[in-house]
Amino acid sequence: MSDTEKDKDVPMVDSHEATEEPPTTSTNTPSFPHLAQEQAKEESATLGAEVAHKKINYEQEAQKLEEKALxxxxxxxHPVIIPSFASWFDISKIHEIEKRSNPDxxxxxxxxxxxxxxxxTRNFIINTYRLSPYEYLTxxxxxxxxxMDVASIVKIHAFLEKWGLINYQIDPRTKPSLIGPSFTGHFQVVLDTPQGLKPFLPE
Known part of the structure; x- marks a missing residue:
């Protein structure tokens, strides 16, 4: 085969034509105000949903912190004794007796x-007492x-002590006395007079 025949078989393509991209046709769509308003509403709704999704759920965060604190x-x-007359108590709930006794x-x-x-506050007082149930919790x-205000603390403490939920199985020596110093382990008071009075010692 001659060179002229080879040239006839191979078509010649211009490099500029090979790299040239086909022209794109742009169609101008007519603008409709109601369609633009609907599109804006949809965009604002999606943005609102994203913002709501990103909001912090405080209840879940509090639950996570409680689980970490555990x-x-x-x-x-120490074993803790709950008296039979306080069998109504449930540390995970609030009983009607508590609501009537502490209406504030x-x-x-x-x-x-x-x-x-x-x-x-109630659970803190009870759990603190249960760490050492043989010592009086003041x-x-x-x-x-x-x-918390002092009056509320005194009221809750008195209520729990009344029902035997705290200070029920204590060592009597650890209970504060109005007529003498509290027991510290270094000494034991056998007999004493009220503060401000002197014992009568006959001559």
């Missing part, structure tokens, strides 16, 4: 006195760790 709680090492936390009288505040010890 790992640092001290384990109960359940009548919306103050934004600081809520059922949650009562339950948290109101002063509770006040140092609870951010």
């Amino acid at each position: 790992r640092f709680l001290a384990k109960q090492t 936390f359940f009548n919306d009288s103050s934004r600081f006195k809520t059922p949650k505040a009562y339950k948290d 109101i002063t010890a509770v006040r140092r760790n609870v951010a």
Whole structure:
């Protein structure tokens, strides 16, 4: 085959034509105001859904923090006795007896006195006592760790003590006395007079 015949068989293509892209046709769609409004509404709705999805769920966050805090709680090492007349008590709920005895936390009288505040304070007092159930839990010890007014702390402490939920199986020597110093382990008072009085010593 001759060179002229080979040239006839192979078509010649211009490099500019090979790289040239086909022209694109742009169609101008007519603008409709109601369609633009609907599209804007759809976009705002999707943005609102995204913002709502990104909002913090405070209840879930609080639950996560409680679960993390459980790992640092001290384990109960002593058996705790609950009297039979307090069998109605459930630490995960609030009984009607508690609502009747502490109405300030359940009548919306103050934004600081809520059922949650009562339950948290009550559970803290009970759990603190159960760490060492043979020692008397004083109101002063509770006040140092609870951010609440003194009257409410005294009322909750007295209610729990009345029903035997705290200070029920204590060592009597650890209970504070009005007529003498509390027991510290270094000494034991056998007989003493009320403060301010002197014992009568005959000559």
